[in-house]
Amino acid sequence: MAVNEPRWLAERFEENRSHLGAVAYRMLGSRSEADDAVQESWLRLNRAGVNGIENLGGWLTTIVARVCLDMLRARKSRSEQSFGAHVPDQIAGHESGTDPEHEAVLADSVGLALLVVLETLAPAERVAFVLHDVFDLPFDEIAPIVGRSSTAARQLASRARRRVKGEAAVSPVVLARQREVVEAFLAAARGGDFDALLRVLNPDVVFHADDTAAQAGGPREARGASMVAKIFAGRAQSARPVLANGAVGIAVAPRGRLFLVIVPEIEDGKIIRIAVVADPERLRQIDLAVLSD
Secondary structure, eight states, X not given: OOTTOHXXXXXXXXXXXXXXXXHHHHHHSOHHHHHHHHHHHHHHHHHHOSTTOSOHHHHHHHHHHHHHHHHHHHHHHHHHHOGGGGHHHXXXXXXXXXXXXXXXXXXXXXXXXXXXXXXXXXXXXXXXXXXXXXXXXXXXXXXXXXXXXXHHHHHHHHHHHHHHHOOOSSOHHHHHHHHHHHHHHHHHHHHTOHHHHHHHEEEEEEEEEOHHHHHTTXXXXXXXXXXHHHHHTTOOTTEEEEEEXXXXXXXXOGGGOOOEEEEEEEETTEEEEEEEEOOHHHHHHSOEEOOOO
């Protein structure tokens, strides 16, 4: 049997499909985009054949990583041109051919908070971190994928690792109290429990959203617990607590794609101020990290 015979090639690719899908999903945080990346890898393999390829699995991992890097760079370019351009794809669900429930299961298996933080990384940082820290690829193999030296690839992963781990700006005790308040707020919001929202909000709480968030259809400002509770009641389904600039914040990330960050200010166990940040430049300035359990 010829080594590049189509059926043999297809069988070898299918043996690697699950691994390639896992790599692509962690890179992209989107099932549909990950499927596209895997399909593109198959097309490239079909064109190239396997002559001269000693390690097909390694070769395919390299190819899918390069495809993902190109997709991340294109996504970043679109986001900078128009922040709202990619939002429909995040929440389109069935229209895009993606099952939202399955997408949520995948996100949970990876760690939705991790996907949110990865979304804040530069494309090359994200690729270097995922390939090394998640899939244990050596930096000598990562370097040509990101177009850097091995040392530079190591530095990319190191910067990403610091962002992922993060460091709290407040004491563990204060952090625990903040998290308790934020999780109570989110539980009440998701459940539409108006009275529970009132209990966690200061009577004089102030709400402010930046221009980008307001343009998406939400209010720009509100004052008082009742008015603010109305904004959040029955919402926040895609929101998760994260570390934001060293304190407990909230990331809203439909299917793992960062949309906006809610920064609550807490005093005496109550939320006294809520700032909503959706402007892409301001989002990039917020240090997000995964909250440890």
